[in-house]
Amino acid sequence: MRTLRCAALVFGLAASAAHAATLVHNIRGYSLDGDQVQTFSALEFDKGVITHLYRDVASADASRAATRIDGFGATLLPGLIDAHGHVSSFGRALATVDLVGSSSEAEAARRVAHYIDAHPDRDWVEGRGWNQVLWPDKAFPARAALDAISGERAVVLGRVDGHALWVNSRALALAGIGAGTPDPDGGQILRDEQGQPTGVLIDNAMDLVTAVMPGPDVEALAALQYSALEKLASYGLTAVHDAGIPAREVEAYQQLLAEDRLPIRVYAMLDVRDPDNDRYLEQGPLVDAQHRLDIRSVKISADGALGSRGAALFDDYSDSSGNRGLLLHSRKELAHHMHRAVAAGYQVNTHAIGDRANALVLDLLEAVNSNSRSAALRHRVEHAQILRPADISRFPALNVIASVQPVHATSDMNMAGDRLGETRLRGAYAWESLLESGARMAGGSDFPVESPNPFHGLYAAVTRQDQAGRPPGGWLPKEKMSREAALALFTSGAAYAAHQEGVLGHLQPGYYADFILVDGDYFTLPENDLWQLQVKATYVAGEQVFPARSDADG
Template sequence: MFRLTSLVSALFVTSLSAAPVVLSNVQGYGFDNNRQLQQFNVLVFDDSSGKVLARGDASVSTQYPEASKLDGKGKTLLPGLIDGHGHVLGLGQNLSLIELRGSSSELDAVQRVAEFSKHHPDLPWLRGRGWNQVLWPEKNFPTTALLDEAVNNKPVWLTRVDGHAGWANSKALALAGITRETLDPAGGEIIRDAKGNPTGVLVDNAMGLVQQHIPSATYADQLHALNAAFEHLLALGITSVHDAGVDTSTVKLYQQLAAEHKLPMRVYPMLSADDSQLPKWLAAGIIDDPTDYLDIRSVKIYGDGALGSRGAALIDPYSDHPSQSGLLVTQPDQLSQIMKMTIDAGFQTNVHAIGDLANRLVLDRFEKFVPKDKRESSRHRIEHAQIVSPKDIPRFASLHVIPAMQAVHATSDKNMAGDRLGVARLRGAYAWRSFIDQGSIIVGGSDFPVELAEPFHGIHASVTRQDHENQPKGGWLPEQRLTLTEALRSFTIDAAYGAFQENSMGTLAPGSWADFILVDRDIYQIPPEQLWQVTVEKTFVNGKQAFSK
């Protein structure tokens, strides 16, 4: 499965400027530069430069007689985990919202809103996130009725778990001027009752009708949210995150924190295609940070919506709603324009595509706009790649497009996807094994706060295709499972590859950043069904302890 390594680069052994630290008595796992798993018992790093000097067996320690010593106490050591698709500001803000994830019914969700309202009487708006009607008994979208009974004196806005639909009370609808005469915006839908009246649920681009009336977060609000998110992520063993869609104000805040050496983890922000300042960012060129704390070289574009809200754009209609085929959040002509502009500027282009139609449209444009000799080096990505026509899957490999996928979406969607898609389309749904077998590199992630930012939940889902109750027996579409090593790669070196950072992080090879975690059990020695229960005890970034349980 792996081999013990003790070879040390002389370049690093003889470094006179190093301030080495020898961390011994660990069960370490990392990767070499060929992505092969390596086992080691000692890790040596320089706590001034923040880089790994060596790794191997006990003999490595003898080559650093003056080094500081740390005892790993037999714990398992892994590279710092990389979440290849999350929303940092959204996570921080979500930590102070009404928590609706796990609500068992519409009534349960409303009761949570009422309880929150009672304890926060001064808030001008009540906001929450996490409801999922698919998990409720009737599986129907909620309405304003119960919500109005609970709160009718202030606006309420509750975002669905996937972020692609919102639920408003009548006060919020009134503030937004939404009536039966309001037209659906392009790429959005106002859910209506049999008489044509808005029910309170807005899908994709229609959400903006309400959201534009929510007071903007202040600088202090944003800073508080980012720091809350950083603290949360570091406690989960995440040392680097790809922030999927960031506006100029947030990027500027990141730049300020980086300049003040106050970024506690590495951030790879994708500039939002919706930001009015995008042309200026593209004209300025990529920003390659030698410390890798803040590399800016990618753009996030939305192709379609999400499957749960029937916003994912499908080639054929939804099996459980034949009158609907989903929504293109960015219309084809505009998609072409933004993708070409981004590609021509030399930026990595990362497009959200969940449905098979959206994936095909994006692949078509990569094929048209990216010169053949630049396809591999550009590392363009499709974010999610959830439902792909089987005949389009090989195009990812031939076009060198990276699928950035979130394993937890499969275990969250397993009770709904079959209804939405029917049996035939499941052959190309959440098809991790199909991608891996053709040589594609998968960038792993969670899509927090859509899902919990728990990387071991994603590793568990990748390996078992089961939920935390070990259901379904044998796994959902088990032929698409990954091995543990493949799953670990997707959250380490392969996620780093998706950000042009595989030579500096995700491996713990000599010369890489000393970003690593100590966890409470050996992931290679426990039953796969226990992987989601792994707990992080310590997190190190740049050789410095950033979290301790």
């Protein structure tokens, strides 16, 4: 670890601190300056903004701050930023059937049955998190298992990646899906040998069911968002980039902002498919003066996900002959959405997982970025998961940010080789290769697909192992990142990807006092312990938003 030590390391905005300031002391403080680490023993802030960093205890003792917070020897890090999550979906996941980790179709169905027993008044039963790759036969589930327990209720269960639904016969009937229903463009209705729907809908086919589901009103959405953001704060997140929200969720966020009830910062991406979002595009970017709620980007999805074989590939899936995945929009449609977003001054953030989808998105962004005004908007590829090696260098060349989720590599390693084969793995989950190419990068989790705990992502980026330490030495170990580079993904990199690098992502005077206290030293702990770090306190603009042991000792 390289440590930057300045002679004074006071970084003062003024010669002396204001009496109203707050000093956080008895800490091991870290921040990043590029790839170098700054260390300090106390941090001072006033009115939500950092005023001083103190190198040693003696200089901190001279502080005139009116309030002192004892960190009790904790490590202080910059507030972590998740550059890709789904807040309302996470809030909904907290309140519906949790299928994460279910070991079989039968166990998943049992969890649904228990939920129905506890909520007998529900006409629609929702849940998420099933993953057939973890089941003994690795086969997609079928509606029969749900029909046996659901009665007249409609059951709708999202796959862990959000790119497939498992539904019962009641849900299919309400959506009007039968043997004669054609597959929609960019979607697939899985069918049995008789041509009947099995109950699994891939990508755009999911819309057939979600279109008939009763949706929460703005008040209910605001409640979901608030519960989710509170939970995210407990993991040490001080900001989140919400990837693809409809207009009603914008309204819910605006309601929380007006009520001063946003526990952490939100950088929202408008779902470009929602026509009600057109009014926000017409208004132009919405940037809050305090960066509590910034809306200056759109989200577009080019393809599906690898686990459901919806990621768009140039060649057949290695384990599914004749299947090359799904492009969710035509080239013309993608270009149209990109150009209209850019014309409105919005950053374009495009979901692309397969190599064909990534190449297509880069081709379109190359054309869009021929306009210097567009290039300045810092367009992003969300996931950038499977790349042809030749496309890696295109990210820095085109000024395109790679927004990656490190934990996807260790979650997918049990099936990625089967799906892709050895040759295509050379450009898959290539986080270190992207970094070495000079690409700008941001890090996230894609919660609730994965846990929102950012230390799980940091651990995955550094070790390329699951939490049991498998495989020895890490999966595709050439793509391991240093601790500094991994931390930058979730701090300065994510801040840059949101046009917020001048006020967020670092700990230095003039930046917001967004920081966390954790129970171990991120830079000296054994690698295998990184995912187990626990957050003791989370602060946003100097306000404690997650309770902890730290106490003021005036």
